[in-house]
Amino acid sequence: MGRVALEHVSKRFDDVTAVDDLTLDIADEEFLVLLGPSGCGKSTALRMIAGLEEPSEGTITIGDRVVNDVEAKDRDIAMVFQSYALYPHMTVRRNIEFPLRSRRIAAEERKHLVDDAAASLGLEDLLDRKPGQLSGGQRQRVALARAIVRRPQAFLMDEPLSNLDAKLRVQTRAELVELQRRLAATVVYVTHDQVEAMTMGHRIAILERGVLQQVGAPQEVYARPANLFVARFIGSPPMNTVTGRVVADGEGLAAELPGGRVPLAAPLAAAVAAANLDAVVVGMRPEDLRLADPAAPTHGVDATVSVIESLGHERHVVCRLDDGQLVIVRQGAHEPVPGEMAGVRLVVDAVHVFDPTSGARVGG
Amino acid sequence: MKQARRRREHALAYGLLAPALVVFALFVFFPLFKNVYLGFFKNPPFPGLPKKYVGFDQYRDVLTSRDFLESLKTTALFALLTVPVGIALGLGLAVVAHQQLKGIGIYRTIFSSTVATSVAVAAVIFGTLLSPQVGLLPWLGLTTEPPILQNTSWALVAVAVTTVWQTLGLTFILMSAGLQSVPDDLLEAARVDGAGAWSRFWHVTLPLMSPTIFFAVVVGTIFAFQTFGQIDLLTQGGPLKKTNVLTYFIYTTLRNQSDPGKAAVLAVALFFFTMLLALAQIRLLERRVSYER
Numbered sequence: 102m103g104r105v106a107l108e109h110v111s112k113r114f115d116d117v118t119a120v121d122d123l124t125l126d127i128a129d130e131e132f133l134v135l136l137g138p139s140g141c142g143k144s145t146a147l148r149m150i151a152g153l154e155e156p157s158e159g160t161i162t163i164g165d166r167v168v169n170d171v172e173a174k175d176r177d178i179a180m181v182f183q184s185y186a187l188y189p190h191m192t193v194r195r196n197i198e199f200p201l202r203s204r205r206i207a208a209e210e211r212k213h214l215v216d217d218a219a220a221s222l223g224l225e226d227l228l229d230r231k232p233g234q235l236s237g238g239q240r241q242r243v244a245l246a247r248a249i250v251r252r253p254q255a256f257l258m259d260e261p262l263s264n265l266d267a268k269l270r271v272q273t274r275a276e277l278v279e280l281q282r283r284l285a286a287t288v289v290y291v292t293h294d295q296v297e298a299m300t301m302g303h304r305i306a307i308l309e310r311g312v313l314q315q316v317g318a319p320q321e322v323y324a325r326p327a328n329l330f331v332a333r334f335i336g337s338p339p340m341n342t343v344t345g346r347v348v349a350d351g352e353g354l355a356a357e358l359p360g361g362r363v364p365l366a367a368p369l370a371a372a373v374a375a376a377n378l379d380a381v382v383v384g385m386r387p388e389d390l391r392l393a394d395p396a397a398p399t400h401g402v403d404a405t406v407s408v409i410e411s412l413g414h415e416r417h418v419v420c421r422l423d424d425g426q427l428v429i430v431r432q433g434a435h436e437p438v439p440g441e442m443a444g445v446r447l448v449v450d451a452v453h454v455f456d457p458t459s460g461a462r463v464g465g
Numbered sequence: 466m467k468q469a470r471r472r473r474e475h476a477l478a479y480g481l482l483a484p485a486l487v488v489f490a491l492f493v494f495f496p497l498f499k500n501v502y503l504g505f506f507k508n509p510p511f512p513g514l515p516k517k518y519v520g521f522d523q524y525r526d527v528l529t530s531r532d533f534l535e536s537l538k539t540t541a542l543f544a545l546l547t548v549p550v551g552i553a554l555g556l557g558l559a560v561v562a563h564q565q566l567k568g569i570g571i572y573r574t575i576f577s578s579t580v581a582t583s584v585a586v587a588a589v590i591f592g593t594l595l596s597p598q599v600g601l602l603p604w605l606g607l608t609t610e611p612p613i614l615q616n617t618s619w620a621l622v623a624v625a626v627t628t629v630w631q632t633l634g635l636t637f638i639l640m641s642a643g644l645q646s647v648p649d650d651l652l653e654a655a656r657v658d659g660a661g662a663w664s665r666f667w668h669v670t671l672p673l674m675s676p677t678i679f680f681a682v683v684v685g686t687i688f689a690f691q692t693f694g695q696i697d698l699l700t701q702g703g704p705l706k707k708t709n710v711l712t713y714f715i716y717t718t719l720r721n722q723s724d725p726g727k728a729a730v731l732a733v734a735l736f737f738f739t740m741l742l743a744l745a746q747i748r749l750l751e752r753r754v755s756y757e758r
Contacts, residue, residue, distance in 0.1 A: 151653075151657055152656070152657075153653050153656065153657070172656075173653075173656040173657050174656050174657070174658075174659045174660060174661060175659075176657075178657065179657065179658075180653075180654065180657040182650050182653070182654060184648070184650050186648070186650040186651050186653070186654035188651060188654075188655075188668075188669060188672075189673070190672040190673065190675075199655070199658050199660070199668070200658040200659055203655075203658055203659035203660045203661075203664060204659050247658070257657075
């Protein structure tokens with residue numbers, strides 16, 4: 102296995118820039134997730150690593166060699182496609198065997214390797230079937246087996262779970278993580294699903310319009326999103342973001358939101374003051390909000406309860422601020438909703454603050 | 466109630482089928498049966514005498530005659546000369562034109578241009594090219610003695626070349642369409658799996674195009690068995706009946722020998738051979754064709 106590095110890589114299609122100056126260093130045996138909405142350039146980045154697209158600028162390194170001028174077939178990587186891209190006219194065995202045949206590996210060793218790969222994915226009984234006779238989950242396994250049958254420098258996966266049903270997706274997610282650990286494989290994994298990114302990746306790289314927004318461990322990206330885009334993209338339900346004026350509040354500063362004030366802690370207030378901002382975007386994770394009686398003598402923002410979505414183990418209370426903006430509060434299944442669906446006060450336990458113009462995070 | 470509704474539905478079904486059935490009956494079934502029937506009558510050696518009912522005797526005589534067997538052999542040889550070569554050429558051009566290159570559209574247009582060329586035009590072009598007096602090929606030294614179209618070894622080949630050229634546009638378009646139906650991600654997967662260009666073509670493109678190729682083989686063979694125009698314009702079945710394919714044989718039997726009985730027997734034979742060929746090809750090839758994705 103090897104490391105994969107992109108240095109100042111850009112890709113332009115005519116006048117569209119799909120990937121803009123991307124620099125990423127993926128360590129040996131790392132599971133890196135490229136995350137972003139559709140059209141953000143994550144698949145293009147992956148295809149450039151695979152050699153299916155040529156970068157307009159920059160260098161790509163796999164293992165110890167720069168591969169810009171190396172053909173896809175000689176890059177020593179394996180790829181799992183969203184469509185699985187199984188060869189429909191070949192049996193499962195022939196499909197898994199194909200990368201070995203291409204590399205002229207002797208028949209005896211081929212059989213041995215295919216049997217191993219099939220066994221590790223539970224495909225032993227399906228080796229003589231054709232892809233058309235398999236279920237979606239089985240096809241996905243065959244695609245994986247075809248990738249792991251040899252030991253490439255890195256595995257590239259392009260939304261490999263998106264064609265599976267929800268239940269199978271959760272199961273396969275865990276199996277993929279196990280597989281990655283067992284093989285000690287370097288994996289670059291593309292997805293638009295932030296849950297997949299959070300649960301699977303050692304690190305997440307978030308892309309938007311071809312530009313890298315933030316790279317970091319899932320917890321770090323969640324706890325300290327670098328900008329508004331990341332803040333809103335990571336987390337389910339997403340972070341609530343409300344714009345407010347910066348006002349003096351006793352000794353310190355507060356953000357004036359529709360329906361109440363949110364005081365800013367001293368270091369945050371200092372950062373806001375230093376940045377000389379009149380207004381800020383206040384980001385509040387649903388779990389950092391609590392509901393209180395409007396009569397209670399606490400700081401908070403007054404709102405009305407609009408909808409309560411119960412998920413069994415927790416509830417999402419959708420509240421409306423005075424100006425109509427929606428804010429979601431996550432609470433336990435048995436916590437009371439004060440005010441009988443009417444007025445509530447939102448108590449804010451932790452806030453993230455962003456610059457409303459640049460979207461960048463303010464403060465530590 | 467239920468029965469009444471079913472009767473109404475049946476009436477509707479037959480009502481909708483009727484126009485097609487009438488057309489088929491008039492233009493296909495009736496001529497076919499009439500043809501079979503005509504084959505039972507032997508024509509008199511001189512016009513004006515009554516024709517004579519001979520039953521299957523005429524079928525036996527004609528179908529075992531040397532002329533018929535020679536003609537059948539010529540037709541089969543003609544199909545063998547045109548169909549595989551035509552498909553291979555069409556596929557080759559389609560692969561070349563499938564590249565993402567600037568100005569490739571011009572080549573696509575050129576390659577498909579013979580679609581707009583009729584058999585007559587193709588025959589005239591090649592007749593001129595091969596003509597011993599004004600032809601380009603003899604002028605270049607590419608000729609035989611006697612001249613190609615009068616040469617017993619080369620006349621059929623020349624007609625086959627004309628036919629391949631004339632049908633190349635259609636084959637090219639057909640193969641291009643087949644090529645486009647091969648999903649890009651499969652070819653990309655093969656690239657990542659370490660397959661070179663030739664291996665990708667052989668192991669992925671070609672198998673996935675097999676339905677198209679299969680279709681082209683069946684239709685091409687049936688066309689080859691019905692070839693007439695280029696024979697009539699280039700060689701009239703000669704020299705020494707070396708290009709006397711079945712359709713041309715039928716035509717000369719009817720027109721030059723004025724023998725509708727014998728011509729009918731030949732036509733029935735052609736019909737059965739074409740049908741048998743189509744059925745055999747479907748059965749043989751279907752097993753090797755992969756349709757599913």
